[in-house]
Amino acid sequence: MVLRTSATLPRWALFVCRCTNGRPPSRNSIMSVDSSPSDTPAQRLSHIGLAWELTSVTGWGVYGTNVLRQLAVGGGPAPVLLKQPARFTPDPLDAVIFAPLLAQQQQLFAMVSQGGRVTPANLDFPVLKTLFPGFKTITAGRVFFGKPDIGVIFFENTRITPEEVSASRAYARIVAGSTWNRDVLRAHGVQGVELVLQGIDPVLFHPMPRRPFRSGTFTVFSGGKLEARKGQDIVLAAFRRFHARHPDSVLVTAWQNAWPEKTHDVAHSGLVQGVPETRADGTLDIGRWAVTNGLPAGSVLDMGWVAHKDMPRVLAACDAAVFASRNESGTNLPAMECMAMGLPTVVSANTGHLDLIGTVHEAPRVFALRDQRPVRHAPAGWGTDGWGASSVEELESVLERLYTDRDEARARGRRAAEFMCTLTWSGQVKALVDVVAGAIHP
Known part of the structure; x- marks a missing residue:
């Protein structure tokens, strides 16, 4: 049946339908929204729901926050948030x-939770x-249809089973966050796959004057939650050698992981000893x-949990950025933001990073790590193609090249910033809306 709502609720609430026995209601129970003729399919959309947890400290959360913001102010379909945010610290205007x-x-x-019981519902x-492994979604995605x-x-495991391919058919379209992700899905027979890269917020991330935290230092930034996949063991091992020759160098990290128990694989390569201890505050x-x-105290400074809005100040203190990931399912949002600031950026030439590197016919905009070797310690049962x-x-x-050839480093940083102007959130969310519209009005 259709929920009766008070006049104070937004118009979209009138199109919520209850269902019984924990199953989605039939499609013929959903009310229709009248729309006037429009020039494009995207203009016919009135609302888009987001079964998406917003946070200020994870890639997923930052992505969702920017989608919500662009929909809210962009004049297109209105956003409907379906999941309560967590660890969310928007700036005053947001x-x-x-x-x-x-x-x-x-x-x-x-x-949908009257009487203490959550009942799945269809939205119009x-x-x-x-989506997570197996094409499963978060709780809100299992409540709202x-x-x-x-x-x-965004996925790392390239082993996709026939059962998972079957599960993917529940979605009219599947948006992949990198060319590599898209190609893997299509190769396994997943239908309706479209590519939409993430974006950057040029209000926050743009070339700006450097503000060193200490004079006379060469400061390298590295981000990403600590785990073997992100390659921090490679970064630490290389920086240890580099610092031995250049004691004026400092490594600034944003390597916190909300799941400390998942950091243990970072030592499997043998490049580092042990894993970090977990403090009382987690x-x-x-x-x-x-x-x-083997690094001197003070040569590695971890920033802890950094709210997204505060990251530009951290990056403005740095001379370069390094991301030696063994795998990136997307295009690595922190790397994109470093590039947008004109920071000379080093990325591994694999998986999602390939979308950032460009072709051999273009002037280089990053420093690509081309020597890519087989991964020996992947999770059991995982495919690691790419x-x-x-x-x-x-x-x-x-x-060493970044340290000695500052002119070339700055030149690549400028080209990186110019490239990132083509990948702003406003443009990428528009592309996302176009995919949604295409699923409704092919």
Whole structure:
């Protein structure tokens, strides 16, 4: 049946339908939204739901926050937030923009959880759902069903079973976050796969004057949650050699991991000893771990959890950035943001990073680690097609080049910033809306 709502609820709430026995209601129980003729399919969309957890400290959360912001202010389909944010610290202006959307989310959740029991519901507009291994979605994605559902996926494991391919058919479209992800899905027979890269916020991330935190230092930034896949063991091993020759160098890291128990594989390569201890507050003691691995105290500074809005200040203190990932399912949002700031950036030449590197016919905009070796310690049962382990020796050599040839480093940084102007969130969210519209009006 159709929920009866008060006049104070937004119009979209009138199109929520209840279902019984934990199953989505039949499609013929969903009310239709009248729309006037438009020039493009995207203009016919009135709303887009987001079964997406917003946070200020993870890639998924930052992606969702920017989708929500662009939809809220872009004049296109209105966003409907379906999941309560967590660890979310918007800036004051975003707080104003998001306030009514957060209130709507609470109202909608109350509508489907009457009597203390959550009942799945259909919505009369498309819903974007974040997908995880097996094409499964978060809790909100199992409660709210769109017309239709659109999946958004970033994955590392290239072993996709027939059962998972079958599960993918629940989505009218699946948005892949990198060319590598798209190609792997299509090779396994997944249908309706479209490519939409992430974007950058040029208000936050753009070339700006450097603001060193200490005079006379050469400061290298490295980000990403600590795990073997992100290659921090490679970075630490190469920086240890580099620092021995250049004691004026400092490694600034944003390597915290919300799941400390998942950091243990970082030592499997043998490039580093042990894993960081977990402090009483749940954060990883990266500085002490670096000392254990032969670096002087103070040569590695971990920033802890950095809110996204505060990251430009950290990057403005740096001379270069390094990302030696063995795999990137997407295009590595922190690397993109470093590039947008004109920071000379080093990336491993594998998987999602390939979208950032460009072709041999273009002037280089990053320093690509081309020596990619087979990955020896992947999770049991995983496929690792396209993964690669960067050479410590090559990264050490690139760091030396960054240190000695500042002119070339700055030139690549400028080209990187120019390239990132083509990948702003406003443009990428428009591309995402076009995919959604194409699923409804092919």
